[in-house]
Amino acid sequence: MIDLNLPLWGDVTVFLLAALVIGVSGVKLAEYADRLADRTGLGEAITGTIMLGLITALPGLAASVTAALQGHAVLALSNAMGGIAFQTTVLAFADVMHRKANLEHAAASATTMMQTIMLILLISIVLLGLGSPDVVVGSVHPATLLLLAGAGMAFWLSYRVSEQPMWHPRHTSETVLDQPAPGSQHEQLWLLWTGLVVAGLLTLVSGSLVAESAGNIQDKTDLSAPIIGGLLMAGATSLPELVTCLAAVKRGALTLAVSDVVGGNFFDVLFIAAADFAFLSGSLYHAPGVGTREILLTTITLLLNVILLSGLIYRQKHGPGNIGFESVLMLLVYFTGFVVLSFMH
Template identity: 45%
Template sequence: MWQDLSLTVLIGAFLAAGAVIFLAGLRMTGLADKLADRTGLGEALIGGVLLGAATSLSGIVVSVTAALDGRSSLAFSNSVGGIAAQTVFLALADMFHRRSNLEHAAADLGNVFQGITLMVLLTLPFLAMTTPEVAIWAVHPVTFVIPLAYALGLVAGRQVQQSPMWTPVDTCDTKTDQPEEEDEETRKTSTTRLFLTFALLMSLMGGAGYVIARTASELGDRAQVSDTLVGVLATAVVTSLPELVTTVAAVRRGALQLAVGGIIGGNTFDTLFLVASDVAYREGSLYHAVLPQDYFWIVSALLMTGILIGGLILRQRRGPGRIGGESMLLLLIYAGSVAVQVLVAG
C-alpha cells in the first residue's frame, strides 16, 4: 500500500500525522495540569508518569512498527534519538522562562531522582550489547529487566516525593507547585471526563505514530537514507513534538515542575520502547542487531541527562544568553551529535 503512494502523498501524510501529534500534545498539557491538581499527585509525578507516557505513545508505535518490519536500527534509534531530542527541548523551554534559569526555578527532588533512574535504564542496553547474544523466545534477558527497573524507579520516586530526606532551598525565583483555582467550565467537568479526553488524545497520537512509521520508512528507502538517520532526525524529532509543545506550554503556564518532569518522565518511559521493540523484533536480540552508531545516541543521551541532573542540583540562577549554562551545553552537545551522525551516514 505505502509503496504505491506518490512522493507528494507520502510527505503530506507524514506532515499531517506530525500536525495531529503537535495539536494533541498541546491540548494534553492543560489536561495534565488540571489532573495534577484534582488528584493531588503533583505536577512532577503527573508530568513524569501520565504526561510523559501519553506524549510518548506515538513514538512507541513507530518503534514497534519498525521492529515488526525487521528494521532494528529504525526501532532502536527512534527510541534513544527521541530521548536526546526531548532533553534538548528543556534548553529551548528555558528561553521562555525569562525570570531565571528554568532548572533553578523548577527545583524538585522527584525530578532529580527520575533523572538518575533514567541514567540507570540507559546503561542496560549497553549491558545487553556487551554480553553474549542470548534470547528467550527471541527476547534478550535485559528486556525483562528494563520494565522491572522502571517500576522500581517509580515506586522509589513516589517515596522520595512523600518522605524526602532533603529538600531544595527556596529562593525568590523558585516556583513551587501550587494548585490553581479552576474556572467555572472546568469545575463542571468531572475528573472521569478529563481522563477520558486525555485517553482520546492518546489514541489519536497512537494512530498518527503508525502513519509516521510507515511514511518515514518508505521515504527513507526512496531517498536511500539509513534507518539510523531516519530514526534520529525524522521519526524521533516528529514524535517528540508533544514534549516540546507541552514543555513550552507548561513553562508559559508557570507549571515548571510539570515541564521538567514531563521531559524526564517521558525520557524514562521511552526506554520501554526498547522493551516493546525487542519483543516485536522476531529475528533475535534487538541489542545485537543494531549498528554501533545507534549506540552513539545512548552515549549522547546519557551525557545530556547527566548535565541536566547537574543543572537541577547546581541551580544556577542565570547563565549566558539569559539561559542556564547547562541549557547551553545541551544545545551544543545535541548539535554536535547530529553533525557527527550526518558525517558518519555520509
C-alpha cells in the first residue's frame, strides 16, 4: 500500500474523512439521478441501475483496483463481495424507513427482479472461479471472461425487460409507481449532468483514499483482511449506495432506491474482473491468502440476494416490525455471517 508515513490514528482519520465525503456526495447523487430520470424519461429503474449504480460504485472500483495493483488480492475480493453484501442489506434499513408498506412490495417491478436474477448469476460465476483450478487465459482467470460476457447479457436482458415487459407485478394501494415530478421537463440538463459528474468524481477520489488508508490500517493492526476489506472498506465505499438509497426512499423514489442498490451490486461484481486484470501475479481467485473465508463471504452474498429475490416475488405487505420477512432474514444472515468470519483465520 502507499504509506504516507502516518501513525495509525492518522490513517484512521483519513479513512473517516474520506468516508464522510463519500456519504455527503451520495445525498446529491440521489437528487440529481432522480431529477435526471424524470427529465430524460429513462425512468428510475434504468437510471438507478446504469447511471446511479455506476457512479455510486466508483469508490469501490477505485478501492478494489488499487488494492489489486498493490498486491492485496484478499482486500480486493473482500471489498467487492463485502460491498454487495452490505448494499443488499441496506435495503433492509430502507424498508424500516418506508413505514407505509414493505419496500419490496411497494417497489416491485419486472426489471428489478430480472436484475436480481442476473446478479445471482454473476455472483455464482465468482464462486465458480474460487472453486475452479488455478489457470489463466492471458493474465486473467477464465471466470473473469465469463463475468464480462455474463454482465453484457445481464444488461441487455434487463433493458429488454424494462422496455418490453411481458408481464407486470399487480398494482396495489401500497404500490408506488415511477411517475415524473411536476415541472421536471423544464430542468436544465447541463446543470443536472454537471452536478452528477462532480459528485461522482468526489466519490471516486475518496474511494482511492479509503483503499489506501484501509490497507495501512490492516498492516498496522491484527485485523484480518476479510474484516478490513469485507466490513470496514466495503462499508465505507458503499456509503453512496446507503445514502442514495435512503435519500431516494425519503424522496418517494422507491424504484430508484432498489435499482440503485441492485445496479451498484452489478458493478461491484465487475470490480473482481477489473481487479483480476490489475493483479499482475496470476489469478486473483487463487492468490496467496484467498481461501475458505472468501468462499464463505461470496456464499453469504449469494444467499442475501436469493432472499431479496424471494421478497420481490412474494411481496409481503407487512411483516415483523412492519418490515418484510426478507429484511429480517437479510439482517440476520449479514450480521451472523460477519461474526463467523471474524473468528476464521
